[in-house]
Amino acid sequence: MKFIIAVIKPFKLDEVRDALTGLGVQGLTVTEVKGYGRQKGQTEIYRGAEYAVSFLPKMKIEVAVPDDLADKAVEAIQAAANTGKIGDGKIFVLELAQAVRIRTGETDTDAL
Amino acid sequence: MKFIIAVIKPFKLDEVRDALTGLGVQGLTVTEVKGYGRQKGQTEIYRGAEYAVSFLPKMKIEVAVPDDLADKAVEAIQAAANTGKIGDGKIFVLELAQAVRIRTGETDTDAL
Amino acid sequence: MKFIIAVIKPFKLDEVRDALTGLGVQGLTVTEVKGYGRQKGQTEIYRGAEYAVSFLPKMKIEVAVPDDLADKAVEAIQAAANTGKIGDGKIFVLELAQAVRIRTGETDTDAL
Amino acid sequence: MALAGMAPALAFAQDAAAPAAAAAAAAAPAAPTISGGDTAWMLTSTALVLMMTIPGLALFYGGMVRKFNVLAMVMQSFAITCLVTVLWALVEYSLAFSAASDAADAKEFIGGFSRVLLAGMDPTGTHALAPTIPEPVFMMYQMTFAIITPALITGAFADRMKFSAMLIFITLWSLVVYAPIAHTVWHPNGYLAKLGVLDFAGGTVVHINAGIAGLVACLVIGKRKGYPNADFSPHNLVLSLIGASLLWVGWFGFNAGSALTAGPRAGMAMTVTQVATAAAALAWVFVEWAVKGKPSVLGIISGAVAGLVAITPAAGFVDTVGAFAIGIAVGIICFFSATSLKKALGYDDSLDAFGVHGIGGIVGAILTGVFAKMAVANSEGAFAATLKDAPDTKLGLIEGNAAQIIIQLEGVAFTIVWCGVITFVLLKVIDLVIGLRVDEEVERDGLDIALHGESIH
Amino acid sequence: MALAGMAPALAFAQDAAAPAAAAAAAAAPAAPTISGGDTAWMLTSTALVLMMTIPGLALFYGGMVRKFNVLAMVMQSFAITCLVTVLWALVEYSLAFSAASDAADAKEFIGGFSRVLLAGMDPTGTHALAPTIPEPVFMMYQMTFAIITPALITGAFADRMKFSAMLIFITLWSLVVYAPIAHTVWHPNGYLAKLGVLDFAGGTVVHINAGIAGLVACLVIGKRKGYPNADFSPHNLVLSLIGASLLWVGWFGFNAGSALTAGPRAGMAMTVTQVATAAAALAWVFVEWAVKGKPSVLGIISGAVAGLVAITPAAGFVDTVGAFAIGIAVGIICFFSATSLKKALGYDDSLDAFGVHGIGGIVGAILTGVFAKMAVANSEGAFAATLKDAPDTKLGLIEGNAAQIIIQLEGVAFTIVWCGVITFVLLKVIDLVIGLRVDEEVERDGLDIALHGESIH
Amino acid sequence: MALAGMAPALAFAQDAAAPAAAAAAAAAPAAPTISGGDTAWMLTSTALVLMMTIPGLALFYGGMVRKFNVLAMVMQSFAITCLVTVLWALVEYSLAFSAASDAADAKEFIGGFSRVLLAGMDPTGTHALAPTIPEPVFMMYQMTFAIITPALITGAFADRMKFSAMLIFITLWSLVVYAPIAHTVWHPNGYLAKLGVLDFAGGTVVHINAGIAGLVACLVIGKRKGYPNADFSPHNLVLSLIGASLLWVGWFGFNAGSALTAGPRAGMAMTVTQVATAAAALAWVFVEWAVKGKPSVLGIISGAVAGLVAITPAAGFVDTVGAFAIGIAVGIICFFSATSLKKALGYDDSLDAFGVHGIGGIVGAILTGVFAKMAVANSEGAFAATLKDAPDTKLGLIEGNAAQIIIQLEGVAFTIVWCGVITFVLLKVIDLVIGLRVDEEVERDGLDIALHGESIH
Numbered sequence A, B, C: 001m002k003f004i005i006a007v008i009k010p011f012k013l014d015e016v017r018d019a020l021t022g023l024g025v026q027g028l029t030v031t032e033v034k035g036y037g038r039q040k041g042q043t044e045i046y047r048g049a050e051y052a053v054s055f056l057p058k059m060k061i062e063v064a065v066p067d068d069l070a071d072k073a074v075e076a077i078q079a080a081a082n083t084g085k086i087g088d089g090k091i092f093v094l095e096l097a098q099a100v101r102i103r104t105g106e107t108d109t110d111a112l
Numbered sequence D, E, F: 001m002a003l004a005g006m007a008p009a010l011a012f013a014q015d016a017a018a019p020a021a022a023a024a025a026a027a028a029p030a031a032p033t034i035s036g037g038d039t040a041w042m043l044t045s046t047a048l049v050l051m052m053t054i055p056g057l058a059l060f061y062g063g064m065v066r067k068f069n070v071l072a073m074v075m076q077s078f079a080i081t082c083l084v085t086v087l088w089a090l091v092e093y094s095l096a097f098s099a100a101s102d103a104a105d106a107k108e109f110i111g112g113f114s115r116v117l118l119a120g121m122d123p124t125g126t127h128a129l130a131p132t133i134p135e136p137v138f139m140m141y142q143m144t145f146a147i148i149t150p151a152l153i154t155g156a157f158a159d160r161m162k163f164s165a166m167l168i169f170i171t172l173w174s175l176v177v178y179a180p181i182a183h184t185v186w187h188p189n190g191y192l193a194k195l196g197v198l199d200f201a202g203g204t205v206v207h208i209n210a211g212i213a214g215l216v217a218c219l220v221i222g223k224r225k226g227y228p229n230a231d232f233s234p235h236n237l238v239l240s241l242i243g244a245s246l247l248w249v250g251w252f253g254f255n256a257g258s259a260l261t262a263g264p265r266a267g268m269a270m271t272v273t274q275v276a277t278a279a280a281a282l283a284w285v286f287v288e289w290a291v292k293g294k295p296s297v298l299g300i301i302s303g304a305v306a307g308l309v310a311i312t313p314a315a316g317f318v319d320t321v322g323a324f325a326i327g328i329a330v331g332i333i334c335f336f337s338a339t340s341l342k343k344a345l346g347y348d349d350s351l352d353a354f355g356v357h358g359i360g361g362i363v364g365a366i367l368t369g370v371f372a373k374m375a376v377a378n379s380e381g382a383f384a385a386t387l388k389d390a391p392d393t394k395l396g397l398i399e400g401n402a403a404q405i406i407i408q409l410e411g412v413a414f415t416i417v418w419c420g421v422i423t424f425v426l427l428k429v430i431d432l433v434i435g436l437r438v439d440e441e442v443e444r445d446g447l448d449i450a451l452h453g454e455s456i457h
């Protein structure tokens, strides 16, 4: 199994979710994060104090998938989250050793 | 070492934490997340605009453990977080290559 | 490639970011988390109800780096986040199987 | 408000010699003496009505938008407060009210220039419409109405208008829509006043006016990107509840203050305001509970605002029974206008400026024609004095004067046309010249940072 | 409030012919003239007291609950405002105050039906208890007290009562607990009034009443799931601080407004209100600092509210020294009642409706009997007039009248029994019929979404 | 305020017999009768000015700090409200105002002890400075000024002062800085009053005073750790906007209330307050827009507060044109003082207590000397009466009295020196004895938990 972590632009969340469920993915977990990268934020100015906004709001999606779905999932996320503009984000794929569904105790691909 | 990621129902946090510390786990990290899965949320209605709440509040626990504790930790989490109702969440186990305690520079199992 | 997860004290964020960019790291992702560990929080008292604050505010940094940068990155984080006081946090290193830049579709080290 | 004592005088004067009566009314206060009690109440009312806009309306609206637009939303109410204050002192007050005691200046659709920069306003003098308080207090009180009206419009085009375009639009709108409508309704020689339209505290001038402008604005500027599919749920209804609460409390200044005195009529206006508001809030929330399954915070506060809107024209004319009837009616009607109607017609009146203020104002205007009663209207003031000579005058349908409903409808129609047409033209021109709408990307990522360089953490 | 001028008249009349004096007092205002100044202040006071409930109390309570219950919490104050407004206009005002000027209707425990739907309330007429303001203003002012009292109770059963059950409970409670208690205390022929109980602005009627009802309610409904081990820490004390601040500011309308005139007695009531509040807030926070190690925001605002509660019955009777004494005493006592006592006895009065309002009200009632002074009480109004004939009357213990403390205790005891018994019966019946409490799962996951379909983002 | 009718009397009396005129003015109200209208307005004004501090200022400041310091910030305003209330009733009122009607006690720099614990304050009596309202009302109104002034200072040392040190500092500062300055400016025999300084509502007493104290405090205590490089961006400007709005609304009580009557002068004071505030807000935000590229919420609300500050001394003296001039000037000047000046000089006046209140107060004091007009000043009251005998008196530069600017500068200089020196000494002594500043770690991790054991969730 693979554990996929995708950092995307917030307004793309629904599209990415739909793309993944389209592949048969049944669940995922989302976190509000701040991203630092090539994309530069605007400057916030408060009574003359200027703060370069270097951390931009992003959404992090974590989704565990069976190995055979991994490539399709990555592609689907990439396609759905893409705007072609800087700051679109990243997808990271990690090996997932084990998965458990808490409710039933099912493990591994049954648990996803 | 293993890096365990558990997504649970928020009100189960204290029980899970206690179960883990009962095993000798000394630390863990918690994040407020939103989960999408089989469990369906209620509908929010604002002046006629209805929004199906598809993302539900969950807690994500991240805990690094030595290999020998991993199975017990997974079991402990599963037992403590279980309500038998849909949406109880998942446990994911990843291989952890290296761990460092920032304060002392200790590494690996000493660092946990 | 490696996927580094560091849990640090919030006020150390800028220093750690600077240390990493000093190494040539181009991006990272930050999450507000709560940490449970050896460091104990103060007690909050509300009209006689006392709550031991066991979860303390921390920052979680996630950064993907090429293998050759991994050690330096860990060292840099450890040096920058260190105050020598309990609660300084941890660094966890995981194997990263794959990385994709959403905007361009570049993969692996090109994507970082 | 201004018409507290005047409108009815004109209402029944229809049967008689309208202009004469109006002139008499305007000339009436032979020896105006300033009353400490009345002045105290009107100073207080002015503070209360200002509080309705900042922070009241700012929060009511601010809580309903998404988190990254909340500063842009509250900014609009605050900026409009500043902008209209300046306009009012410069020229708008003069356009709306200057001519009240000046026959030569008494046109039907607009005042004159005798009060430009408040020149000639004697601190110890009075305005013919409020003979017991200093004119500066009357001017200030009226200013707070001129402030909240355009601020109400901003709910319709929330989340997508440029701040610069908004400032220009509001400036022009204040001068060519608000000032004339206020003049026609409240000035004794005004067109609608002479027609006999009953509008105690601004149902027409404030609410129908703002509601229609809002409808036109949201049609011209278009829907929010993603509407209605994306998630536009309110980010913090506690803010909206604070706002609605301050609107309610402040509305005592709006409606009871419109008596322009601290006496029986203010007391009755306060009473019916409270009753209609509560009835409308409960009506909305119970219908919602029945139809949608749950009573919501947004529902109950929306119902309360709808009640406040509908009782506004009626406040000095109806009794408790009328207040209940108006409240229940508007609560039910606005529930449907803000939910089903909007959905059915497909426009994006984002925070229901039209659905609540426009529709609620029209309901109130018509029902004022139904429930207006002499016993309430003549409880005090210039009107009462006039009525002494015409004790048999009938006011509303309930007293047998069916014609009043026609008059009320004429007032509504006039306002819809004047406001609708001019608002449309103004917006189209501004759109051509500088563009009304922010860039798509700005709208998507939030206006707070893009327009104002600030955000909520 | 109503009793401003009446209660003391009855207090000393004990030694003499109580009924006669009361009748005289009620009949006194031979030629009531409406005063613009008094009316202005009472219109303002009405707005201030309404602001105490919405948004004041809503925020004070809303900030103290967990984030997923904040909308349900503020919803209760808002809905009660609407509900009681309707009840009051329909029948509750009549039950509490209708008979004041009508001998035939003057019962000891309840009024009559002469003001049902506010019928017969002449806009220009007055009520015997407030001869210088229009009756609608008096009625509205009293309404705001009838609103805040049940809203105070909701703190006791926060986070676990069904919204429907709450609406039914408050409806019944208003009619069979609030209206009679208000009548017995403030109507000249009321049972407690005749006994000579001193209650200037509602220590008994509002605070002891709400506090006891809260205690009974939290006992009947049971503890919050997880109490006291789980984390119930307040999600946003900034909201609570806004709420406490608006309660404080609004309390000027509550206490100084209870003079029912804009004169010396209002000035003194405002003075002692401010002093007692500040003293209580500091007393609480310094004791907390000493005992718990830190001065907290929740501590200082709770102390302020305790001070406001305790000075309420005393406001028109005590001087600055009395205010200091009452404030310091209640600050210390309520600190212990809201912390140790609750813990010791183990009930879950979630937001301390009993611990602050019940205990604070009782402390205030008793200390009013200690510190009441003629020099303050007779500074103005009907009472002063009556007192001219009895200049040697002694009021509180401090003036040598120890018996007043017994009288005050009788008032407290009567309220505890009446309110306690009826509240218990009402709740048990509602529990049997529809159930008081939400499902366990709803309580655990938060009421906002489950009951109202909304959440804070 | 107090000097509403007095200061000008002294202003022109310079040319004549100052002491005599002052004595006459003080003795003038031969048969003071309490006015219901005036009392109603002053009761209301007192509530409004209290609302400025809690929750107004608490929120204005609270929204500007980082999230983990917000409770500590709002705690300061609330605690100061309690603390100064107690001090004022105990002795501070006596020190500031006791001697007004007592020749023997009439010193130039401080009052006496005749009102310690408010002894001798007859509920039905009056104070010489406010002959138409009960003395308790005058005392309460003045109290609210004594509360907000030290609360304003807290903005300068936000995020780093110990709560205990703050309480001690404010206690001493109130007694040895606020009370004397209030006395010198507002008591007829006060040093600055005799000099002829014009300060209608407290530009000197409140704003310059607080601003200078803030500047000294932030210099003594030092910069926030990390300033100016770390991110100190405001965590929630919606709170600040609510605060600014309530400051604005409450300021009607502050400025129009300073007429001490409900009449023409209050009306004019309200008018110019509104105009100057709006003009200053727009001036700030347009300059910001031009210079920084974006109009910000913090900008427009800061500009509004600057306008309110600057019009304060001028409110009873200037007309609409003067108000525009003052507003525009202060909006532009304070924009630079709060941005460039602070940056250039490098002190950390965290929330611009000096940059807005100090500078704004000085601008207002000077421009009062420019724009003060007889036509406004003599519209009502004791002053008007006095002026009847001196109809040719010239007030400001605009009327040809250039000397007034020098007098105004003397007032400014006196306040700077008195306040600056004593504030410095007080802080240095407290720092030596118990330390002013929290530990570095506390400052870094936030004051809320460390000082008060609470946090925002």
Ligand SMILES: Nc1ncnc2c1ncn2[C@@H]1O[C@H](COP(=O)(O)OP(=O)(O)O)[C@@H](O)[C@H]1O
Pocket (backbone or CB within 6 Å): A007, A034, A035, A036, A037, A038, A039, A040, A056, A058, A085, A086, A087, A088, A089, A090, C026, C027, C028, C029, C030, C062, C063, C064, C065, C101, C102, C103, C112
């Ligand atoms: N090396 C990295 N490790 C973890 N997260 C990263 C890394 N690089 C970028 N990110 C995340 O991806 C987001 C987008 O990256 P950015 O460089 O701005 O644009 P792009 O994805 O178009 O190259 C960043 O905001 C950050 O959250």
Ligand SMILES: Nc1ncnc2c1ncn2[C@@H]1O[C@H](COP(=O)(O)OP(=O)(O)O)[C@@H](O)[C@H]1O
Pocket (backbone or CB within 6 Å): A026, A027, A028, A029, A030, A062, A063, A064, A065, A101, A102, A103, A112, B007, B034, B035, B036, B037, B038, B039, B040, B056, B058, B085, B086, B087, B088, B089, B090
């Ligand atoms: N494939 C997945 N990858 C990551 N997180 C998941 C995945 N599936 C479910 N989750 C998380 O687990 C939570 C519970 O899943 P759900 O399907 O609702 O119920 P259950 O765990 O009982 O099967 C989800 O809300 C989501 O946060």
Ligand SMILES: Nc1ncnc2c1ncn2[C@@H]1O[C@H](COP(=O)(O)OP(=O)(O)O)[C@@H](O)[C@H]1O
Pocket (backbone or CB within 6 Å): B026, B027, B028, B029, B030, B062, B063, B064, B065, B101, B102, B103, B112, C007, C034, C035, C036, C037, C038, C039, C040, C056, C058, C085, C086, C087, C088, C089, C090
């Ligand atoms: N085993 C663990 N797994 C995941 N996170 C941990 C673990 N142990 C500690 N942490 C995180 O590291 C933080 C610091 O740990 P703590 O034990 O308080 O101090 P120290 O790092 O100095 O040993 C914790 O607050 C928690 O967020």
